[in-house]
Amino acid sequence: MPDDVSLPVVEEFQPRIVAFFCNWCTYTASDLAGTSRMTYAPNTRVIRVMCSGRIDPQFILTALRRGADGVLLGGCRPGDCHYREGNYKCLRRFTLLKKYLAQMGIEEQRVRLEWIAASEADRVQKVTNQMVDQIKNLGPLHLEHIPHAEALHDAPVAVAAGGAP
Amino acid sequence: MSDKPKAGFYWCASCGGCEESVVDLAEDILDVVAAIDFVFFPVAMDFKREDVEAMEDGEMTVCFINGALRTSEHREMARLLRRKSRFLIAYGSCSYQGGIPGLANLYPREEILRFVYHDSPSTENPEKNRPQPHFRAPEGDLELPSFDADVKALDQVVDVDYYIPGCAPPPSLLKAAVEALLSGELPPKGSVIAPDRAMCHTCPRIGTKPEKPMIKEFKRPWQIEIDPDKCLLAQGLVCLGAATRDGCGHLCINANMPCTGCMGPVSRVHDHGAAILTSLASLIDSNDPQEIEDALDDIPDPAGTFYRYGLPHSLLYAKCGITAGNGDA
Numbered sequence: 118m119p120d121d122v123s124l125p126v127v128e129e130f131q132p133r134i135v136a137f138f139c140n141w142c143t144y145t146a147s148d149l150a151g152t153s154r155m156t157y158a159p160n161t162r163v164i165r166v167m168c169s170g171r172i173d174p175q176f177i178l179t180a181l182r183r184g185a186d187g188v189l190l191g192g193c194r195p196g197d198c199h200y201r202e203g204n205y206k207c208l209r210r211f212t213l214l215k216k217y218l219a220q221m222g223i224e225e226q227r228v229r230l231e232w233i234a235a236s237e238a239d240r241v242q243k244v245t246n247q248m249v250d251q252i253k254n255l256g257p258l259h260l261e262h263i264p265h266a267e268a269l270h271d272a273p274v275a276v277a278a279g280g281a282p
Numbered sequence: 283m284s285d286k287p288k289a290g291f292y293w294c295a296s297c298g299g300c301e302e303s304v305v306d307l308a309e310d311i312l313d314v315v316a317a318i319d320f321v322f323f324p325v326a327m328d329f330k331r332e333d334v335e336a337m338e339d340g341e342m343t344v345c346f347i348n349g350a351l352r353t354s355e356h357r358e359m360a361r362l363l364r365r366k367s368r369f370l371i372a373y374g375s376c377s378y379q380g381g382i383p384g385l386a387n388l389y390p391r392e393e394i395l396r397f398v399y400h401d402s403p404s405t406e407n408p409e410k411n412r413p414q415p416h417f418r419a420p421e422g423d424l425e426l427p428s429f430d431a432d433v434k435a436l437d438q439v440v441d442v443d444y445y446i447p448g449c450a451p452p453p454s455l456l457k458a459a460v461e462a463l464l465s466g467e468l469p470p471k472g473s474v475i476a477p478d479r480a481m482c483h484t485c486p487r488i489g490t491k492p493e494k495p496m497i498k499e500f501k502r503p504w505q506i507e508i509d510p511d512k513c514l515l516a517q518g519l520v521c522l523g524a525a526t527r528d529g530c531g532h533l534c535i536n537a538n539m540p541c542t543g544c545m546g547p548v549s550r551v552h553d554h555g556a557a558i559l560t561s562l563a564s565l566i567d568s569n570d571p572q573e574i575e576d577a578l579d580d581i582p583d584p585a586g587t588f589y590r591y592g593l594p595h596s597l598l599y600a601k602c603g604i605t606a607g608n609g610d611a
Contacts (some may be wrong), residue, residue, distance in 0.1 A: 220583070
């Protein structure tokens with residue numbers, strides 16, 4: 118018997134997706150998906166925030182800079198925000214951020230905003246699977262390398278000068 | 283030569299405005315030159331690179347470098363001046379964060395060279411010549427600096443001690459920095475020598491700043507008659523003061539023009555443009571996706587507007603793919 122019978126293993130690209138889910142709707146929906154034993158792609162790392170209005174665009178850019186291939190934002194359906202208007206704030210920022218990301222050569226499918234109510238576990242499943250498929254097709258995100266990037270992470274401690282604070 | 287502290291003032295990819303800001307010290311410049319000796323200042327004085335190379339390491343007390351870094355010469359000079367100076371200060375928006383030259387990180391090098399040397403309407407270059415780093419002329423070999431694939435801020439090439447923001451920096455900050463250096467009462471390394479609060483905080487129009495979302499559409503300054511007493515945001519202008527560091531002396535505001543963000547972010551912010559984006563988008567008075575999109579159509583160039591002075595210092599740094607196949611040595 119020949120020794121060398123193993124086939125070459127071609128690893129499929131597995132996207133890393135950071136998901137910011139609001140506590141009251143989308144996170145609850147993903148919890149429900151879990152307790153209902155629904156299966157879906159395991160590529161998301163979910164970060165629970167109290168409200169989609171808490172999602173600073175800097176969170177999204179930082180996720181992309183630190184290795185995410187995509188970012189999924191989940192909030193309550195319009196009109197259902199636990200804090201009344203937080204999801205609209207998210208929408209306004211996201212709409213502007215999308216324009217910036219397009220200018221920076223980042224494909225539209227990589228950053229996605231979805232309204233998912235607490236009962237819509239099937240929607241968490243569907244959106245996650247769909248996004249993973251889309252990003253698999255796009256391939257890994259390659260941002261341009263920042264020289265001496267530590268300068269960015271240790272933001273300088275600033276001092277007051279030239280006038281009283 | 284006197285035993286006064288020695289200083290240098292050098293420029294990289296720069297417009298000369300930072301040198302102007304030294305002149306803007308007015309009579310205060312006399313105190314500065316009485317206290318320190320400029321030993322390298324290409325704009326104003328006739329010292330050469332060889333003079334710097336001949337210095338001991340750390341011989342200059344301080345060197346101010348302005349301008350972004352894009353060529354091999356910029357990088358060489360930054361490393362040389364770093365070695366020869368005890369304190370290296372990134373002076374002005376370009377050196378601090380990449381500045382306006384940093385917006386070239388939206389384009390691949392080839393596209394820039396092609397436009398500048400071939401396609402620009404004011405260029406006549408039928409033989410499609412381009413400057414070469416090496417050229418053999420009958421008189422001898424000529425060398426030019428090479429042109430990097432991307433634009434960097436000073437701290438992306440060498441270690442920087444302090445930052446002085448502004449385009450150009452206000453003379454008051456230069457004076458504060460010189461006084462701190464002379465007195466030895468220095469802030470922690472890495473400090474930005476400017477107040478750590480938003481410009482709005484001291485803006486003379488703060489009393490009329492809207493507290494609630496109220497913008498239906500954004501305006502350009504030429505589209506409206508600007509009320510000189512009312513908050514510019516309240517008039518629908520894209521004013522970046524809410525997310526930009528103070529210390530500029532409100533020069534633009536006093537000239538009835540909106541803040542363009544030259545002072546960079548405050549210390550808690552990692553990405554200046556994202557902070558600006560958040561502050562502006564939050565002011566849109568609509569919950570309707572289409573209306574929001576329509577209002578934002580009035581901001582056609584978010585990258586150029588929000589990252590005007592700091593794309594290389596932002597989280598994304600450059601447009602994806604611009605350096606592909608173009609790696610720097």
